[in-house]
Amino acid sequence: MIELYSSPTSNGLKITILLEVLGLEYNYHSIDLERKQNHEPWFLELNPSGTIPVIKDTSKSPTKIFSESITIIQYLADEYDIRRQFSYSHNHPLWLEQLQWLMWHAASHEPIQYQLHLYKTFLPSPKTSQGIKDFDYCSDMFENKTRQLFDVMNNRLKHNNGWFVGNCLNIVDIVIFPWIKRAYAGGLGELDDWDELKKWRSKLDGIDSFKRGQLIGVE
Ligand SMILES: N[C@@H](CCC(=O)N[C@@H](CS)C(=O)NCC(=O)O)C(=O)O
DSSP states (O other), rough: EEEEOOOOOOHHHHHHHHHHHOOOOOEEEEEETTTGGOOOOHHHHHTTTTSSSEEEESSSSEEEEEEEEEHHHHHHHHHTTTTTTSSSOOOOHHHHHHHHHHHHIIIHHHHHHHHHIIIIIIOOOSSSHHHHHHHHHHHHHHHHHHHHHHHHHHHHHHHHHTTSSTSSSOOOHHHHHHHHTTTTGGGTTOOTOOHHHHHHHHHTTTSHHHHHHTTTTTT
C-alpha cells in the first residue's frame, strides 16, 4: 500500500492529484505543519529535512521511503503509470524534454515563486523604515522574476498546443498546476497577463481527478 504523509500545500497537492489521476489506492496521513508535526522525531526519521510530501510504499520489498515531490512523481510514474498515459518512459524521445521541465519547475520556478508567496502573504511586515525598504526591494524583485517565469510557461503552452510536453496531460502539468492555482498568494492569481496559462489552468481545474486531488487533506 502507498502511505502518503502530506498536507494540502502546493507541493503536497502534486502528489494527491497524480494519485487520483492514476486511480491508485493509498492511505493519506495528514501532517499539521502549523503544529510542526513535520519536526517531530518520528517524521524526521521518514524525512530528515522535515518537509512534506513523503511517501512510503509498503508493497515493495524492501519498503521504499522517500521525499522530494519530483522524485515521488517520477517514482509513481515509473511504477504505476504502466500504460504511460501521463508520462514518457526513459527510452521515449520525449523523456528528456519531460525531465527538463520537471527540473525547470523544481530548480528554477518553484523556489522563486515560493519566495514571492513569502513576501506577499506569509512574512510579517518589517518594523523599521530601512526594513520596509529592503522588504519592498525583495518583494518587487521576486515579483519580476516570477512574472518572467510565467512568461516562459505562457510561451511554452502557446507553442506546444496548450501542453507542457507532448500533446496531452503529463506529469509536468501535474507538478506545475498547484503552483499556478495558488498564484493568488503572490498577488498574480488573476493571470491577466498570461492568457495561455489561464486557459490551461481552467482546463486542468475542470478534470474530476484534479478536483478530487485538491480536496484531499483539506479540513
Ligand atoms: N523541494 C521539496 C520542497 C518541500 C517543501 O518545502 N514542503 C513544504 C510544504 S509545501 C514544507 O514541508 N514546509 C514545512 C517546513 O519547511 O517546515 C519538494 O519538492 O518536496
